[in-house]
Amino acid sequence: MAMTLRDILNKLLGRQPASATTARERLQLVLAHDRSDLSPELLEQMRREIFEVVAKYVEIDLEGGEVSLETEDRMTALVANLPIKRSIKPAANPPSKADESEDQEPSETKEAEESKESEAGESSD
Amino acid sequence: MAPTTRTILICSGKGGVGKTTLTANLGIALGRQGIRTVVLDADFGLRNLDLLLGLENRIVYTAQEVLAESCRLDQALVKHKQEPNLALLPAGNPRMLEWLKPEDMQRIASMLADQFDYVLIDCPAGIEDGFKNAVAAAKEAIVVTTPEVSAVRDADRVIGLLNTQGLSPIQLVLNRVRPKMMANQEMLAADDVTDILALPLLGLLLEDEQVIVSTNRGEPLTLTKSNSPAARGYANIARRLQGEDVPLMDPAKEGRGLRAKLWQLMQTKIF
Numbered sequence: 001m002a003m004t005l006r007d008i009l010n011k012l013l014g015r016q017p018a019s020a021t022t023a024r025e026r027l028q029l030v031l032a033h034d035r036s037d038l039s040p041e042l043l044e045q046m047r048r049e050i051f052e053v054v055a056k057y058v059e060i061d062l063e064g065g066e067v068s069l070e071t072e073d074r075m076t077a078l079v080a081n082l083p084i085k086r087s088i089k090p091a092a093n094p095p096s097k098a099d100e101s102e103d104q105e106p107s108e109t110k111e112a113e114e115s116k117e118s119e120a121g122e123s124s125d
Numbered sequence: 126m127a128p129t130t131r132t133i134l135i136c137s138g139k140g141g142v143g144k145t146t147l148t149a150n151l152g153i154a155l156g157r158q159g160i161r162t163v164v165l166d167a168d169f170g171l172r173n174l175d176l177l178l179g180l181e182n183r184i185v186y187t188a189q190e191v192l193a194e195s196c197r198l199d200q201a202l203v204k205h206k207q208e209p210n211l212a213l214l215p216a217g218n219p220r221m222l223e224w225l226k227p228e229d230m231q232r233i234a235s236m237l238a239d240q241f242d243y244v245l246i247d248c249p250a251g252i253e254d255g256f257k258n259a260v261a262a263a264k265e266a267i268v269v270t271t272p273e274v275s276a277v278r279d280a281d282r283v284i285g286l287l288n289t290q291g292l293s294p295i296q297l298v299l300n301r302v303r304p305k306m307m308a309n310q311e312m313l314a315a316d317d318v319t320d321i322l323a324l325p326l327l328g329l330l331l332e333d334e335q336v337i338v339s340t341n342r343g344e345p346l347t348l349t350k351s352n353s354p355a356a357r358g359y360a361n362i363a364r365r366l367q368g369e370d371v372p373l374m375d376p377a378k379e380g381r382g383l384r385a386k387l388w389q390l391m392q393t394k395i396f
Binding site: 004005006009018019020021023024026027028030031034035074 | 274277282310311312314
């Protein structure tokens with residue numbers, strides 16, 4: 001994002017940014033959603049599911065993870081930034097659904113457990 | 126037969142951003158260059174092109190009678206008194222919208238293309254049937270927008286639809302620019318809008334009170350000897366359409382005092 005002297009001055013003085021800057025930022029965000037036709041709720045759901053899938057293979061930093069839509073030149077891209085703590089298994093042996101549950105380390109199943117819990121919660125209602 | 130006829134849709138999505146005014150002024154400006162031009166009012170629901178051109182009292186037949194074959198095309202065309210190279214094909218009755226199809230608009234556009242070098246189609250606001258009919262008839266497009274979030278957002282929707290219909294080129298006209306507000310960063314800059322919409326800028330038009338005066342009279346600015354900022358802007362757009370290399374006006378350079386220079390320094394993007 002481009003910065004001008006005025007932007008810096010405004011930041012230093014704790015003033016509101018110029019309204020054109022606000023307009024630009026708001027437009028970029030709303031257009032990314034308009035163009036992809038994804039509602040914020042759907043995006044959030046997709047984000048959760050992406051985290052779940054990735055968490056099967058590598059241990060990711062859930063706090064630092066980020067999935068967002070970005071646009072440039074009328075192209076909208078889904079950008080996922082998922083910091084990896086460490087891989088769970090050697091890459092040569094990709095986990096299959098069947099044997100996965102047996103030899104997992106406790107930390108990495110966090111996401112899976114959470115989803116199990118929520119499922120259990122839903123069914124008990 | 127004129128195989129090189131350019132059929133250009135003038136659209137915006139949002140209403141009230143200056144489509145019809147641009148159509149009228151471009152029509153006159155092109156006509157003054159000796160180019161045979163016709164403006165087609167495709168806004169059947171809320172027609173106004175006749176009013177801006179001062180031709181509202183001279184309409185006998187409309188596109189409706191032409192399509193129904195109850196009159197010939199040349200009977201429906203209204204020639205402009207002061208600019209004989211320009212003609213208007215008026216919009217028909219709003220009830221036409223009930224049966225009008227994209228093929229009907231295509232038929233009208235190809236009839237006009239036989240007789241004129243430029244066919245400018247004044248598109249209705251919105252993205253419903255009226256818009257779709259007008260798009261079907263055009264080959265290229267000019268999207269008009271103002272530096273406001275709502276107008277830019279609607280323009281983006283329209284550009285997406287134009288792209289899927291294969292119109293090309295699609296060019297942008299930024300209307301109602303206020304240089305002072307832009308310099309103070311209280312209005313989206315031209316670069317902001319072209320970056321966001323990813324379209325080449327065909328022209329930039331300053332907010333100009335003379336536009337209101339000229340619409341009051343039914344005499345487009347390009348028809349009069351006016352040298353107002355908008356009059357120059359319209360004329361420049363017509364010249365660029367004709368392939369002439371006319372430099373774009375830089376609103377930031379409108380002010381030349383020390384204060385303006387200081388402001389410019391403050392707006393320079395440093396990283």
